[in-house]
Amino acid sequence: MPPYGSLNVSKWLGVATVIAAMLAGASYAHGQKQTERYIPLGQSPGLSGKTTALGVVESANSAARAITVAGRTFRVTERTRIWLDRSRIKLTTQDGSFADLQPGRRVEVMPESGTPGAPAAWIKVEMTASGGANR
Amino acid sequence: MQVQRAGRQVRKIALSGVLLGLVAACQTPPPPPADPEQALIAKGRELFFNETFAGNGRTCGSCHREEANFSIDPAFIATLPPDDPLFVAEFNPDLKANFENPRLMREFGLILENLDGFDDLPNKFVMRGVPHVLGLRNSVASPQGPRTGWSGDGAPGDGSLRSFATGAVIQHFTKTLNRVAGVDFRLPTDEELDALExxxxxxxxxxxxxxxxxxxxxVAKRGQEIFLDNNLGKCNLCHQNAGANANFGAGSLGNANFDTGVENLPDQPARLTGEKVPHDDGFGRPGDGTFNTPPLVEAADSGPFFHNNAIETIEGAVGFYDGxxxxxxxxxxxxxxxDPEGNGIELDGTQIVEIAAFLRVINALENIRQSTTLLTQSLDKKVADTTRAPELINRARPEIRDAAQVLAGAGLHPQxxxxxxxxxxAARKAAKRWFGRRDLTERALQELQKARAELIETLAMPERKG
Incomplete structure (x- = not known):
């Protein structure tokens, strides 16, 4: 077999290390995930029923910017996307805010990571004809 | 006379009945495959090419055409009728603005994507080519998770290939820009996602x-040497074994993302038109400028190249790395x-052409492998089967055509x-004929093997792992 380029081993190992570090730092967030906003509550493939918390808002603490859903508490940060899922009333999804996370509203929360206490990456709020109180 | 005529009519009717019976027997829908995996694949094929998900009429196959290597390019687009669902933005008033750019679609095969969100449709979008979906089994996995689409982040949900169809339906199949599930489209079910995957x-x-x-x-042999030379071509570092996975010497990095500067190319064709083509920031939101590494075995017959279809020829695509x-x-x-001398990649014209020749030859070998498989499968069908055998042969024909074109396109291996x-x-005749189909198919197979033997030492295999 011909010598396909003798590697400068130390240099290439350095490059490999840099690249591995770059890749390890790749964030969870993904671009075409933007279509996520149009997926109704509970229907996100591979996430709903596995990674997300689905239930009603049990409490919302605006001072701490945190909500409790299905017994789990999630922080809401500047990075958290809040979407008003209006598919049940046949209207398009809108952006929401912390004020929309009212107790009693049905929501789905995706944590940023699997780490306990991780903030929410996105929250979908189910909106209905009556405004969203589904209980 | 009347008795004779009546006799002839009876014989005609009887013969017609027999023929109709035969035809009916032959056209019976194929039974579902016994193997559950094959049944799932068959269901996925049906969905991929025929299911519109109650949307604007498009299917997955609208952009990923089987006869065009599961992609589309301007030359293929030019053969489509004006009412093809691909052109839905040209005839559906609800999708006239901010859904596609018909000029860029027809001239450069570019599709509009809202990868950075849907909050500013006139200004926030990217224009991308249609990546083929061949060899995905080897080109999606990475240690950081699945990588789909041009920037590796093509899927919503868990980001997997399985979830990709959900995002595609929302982006490309919608009836209006409201994108309301249950109104503008329906989302694929779990079973449908399984089958499509x-x-x-x-x-x-x-x-x-x-x-x-x-x-x-x-020429191709020298191209392969340069491809594998980590001090010259350096191609094999990111495209190990001409695939989509990187390996810098410390083990496989999987299907990695890199910022290779394609967005910085001067005189990009789509931008020369004066149409709005925003900067594409690649992976993530905001993007980090990286794009996903595609496999190269299938490259030569699936251009134009790069995420923005910026370069038409495989020689030009290789030459990009010298720029x-x-x-x-x-x-x-x-x-x-x-690099010991601090060089990135420096190639001369001959070397660029040699690498491209290597890529053309391995593409042709893959075309030959695919078409051989399909033709062989057609031989397994019963002689009376008038639908499935021709279908398999017709699927083999574009592969044979492509193999000839990628070689002839660079004057390689005229024999x-x-x-x-x-x-x-032979394959074209075999697809049309009932009598002699088997012989013609076998003839085509023989010619394919002769062609292959021109390209590669046939006794010195294995060409493939496993």
Whole structure:
């Protein structure tokens, strides 16, 4: 077999290390995930029923910017996307805010990571004809 | 006279009945495959090409055409009728604005994507080519999770290939820009996602090549050497074994993302038109400028190249890595940092053509493998089967055509091209005829093997792992 380029081993190992570090730092967030906003509550493939918390808002603490859903508490940060899922009333999804996370509203929360206490990456709020109180 | 005429009529009616019975027997829908995996793949195929998900009429196959290597390019687009669902933005008033750019679609095969969100449709979008979906089994996995689409982040949900169809339906199948599930489209069910994933994973190569191959052609053989030379071509570092996975010497990095500077190319064709083509920031939101590494085995017949279809020919695509846009990019700088003389990639014209020749030959070999498989499968069908055998043969024909074109396009292996053209003729006749179909198919197979033998030492296999 011909010598396909003798590697400068130390240099290439350095490059490999840099690249591995770059890749390890790749964030969870993904671009075409933007279509996520149009997926109704509970229907996100591979996430709903596995990674997300689905239930009603049990409490919302605006001072701490945190909500409790299905017994789990999630922080809401500047990075958290809040979407008003209006598919049940046949209207398009809108952006929401912390004020929309009212107790009693049905929501789905995706944590940023699997780490306990991780903030929410996105929250979908189910909106209905009556405004969203589904209980 | 009347008795004779009546007798002839009775015989005609009887004969017609027998023929109708035969035809009916032959056209009975195929039974579902006994193997559950094959049944799932068959269901996925049906969904991929025929299911509109109650949307604007498009299917997955609207952009990922089987006869065009599961992609589309301007030449293929030019053959489509004006009412093809691909052109829905041209005839559906609800999708007239901010859904596609018909000029860029027709001229450059570009599709509009809202990768950075849907909050500013007139200004926030990117224009991308249609990546083929061949060989996905070897080109999606990375240690950081699945990588789909041009920037590796093509899927919502868990980001997997399985979830990809959900995002595609929302982006491309919608009836209006409201994108309301249950109104503008329906989302694929879990079962449908399973089937679509199984079908896509079944397409093309199921394993990566193991290079070097015992190639016969002088130019392609030299191209392979340069490709594998980590001090010259350096191609194999990111495209190990001409696939989509990187390996810098410390183990596989999987299907990695790199910023290779394609966005910085001057005179990009789509931007020359004066149409709005925003900067594409690649992976993530905001993007980090990186794009996902595609496999190269299938490259030569699936251009134009790169995420923005910026370069039409495989020679041009290889030449890109010798240019300033690449060598000034983060990926180019990384290579330069590891080079004893501080060079990124420096190639001369002959070397660019040689690498391209290598890519053309391995593409032709893959075309031959695919078409051989399909033709062989057609021989397994019963003689009376008038639908499934021709269907398989017709699926083989574009592969044979492509093999001939990628070789002839660079003046490579004229004898192999002659064999491929003979194989194409035999396959075309085999697809049309009932009598003699088997002989014609076998003839096509023989010619394919002769063509293959022109390209590669046939006794010195294995060409593939496993």
């Amino acid at each position: 199984a079908f896509q994973l079944s397409l093309g190569r199921q394993e990566d090549l193991v290079l070097p191959l015992p190639l016969k052609g002088t 300033e846009s690449f060598n000034n990019s983060p990926a180019g700088q990384l290579l330069a940092a590891a 192999a091209v002659a064999h491929l053209e003979t194989a194409a003729k």
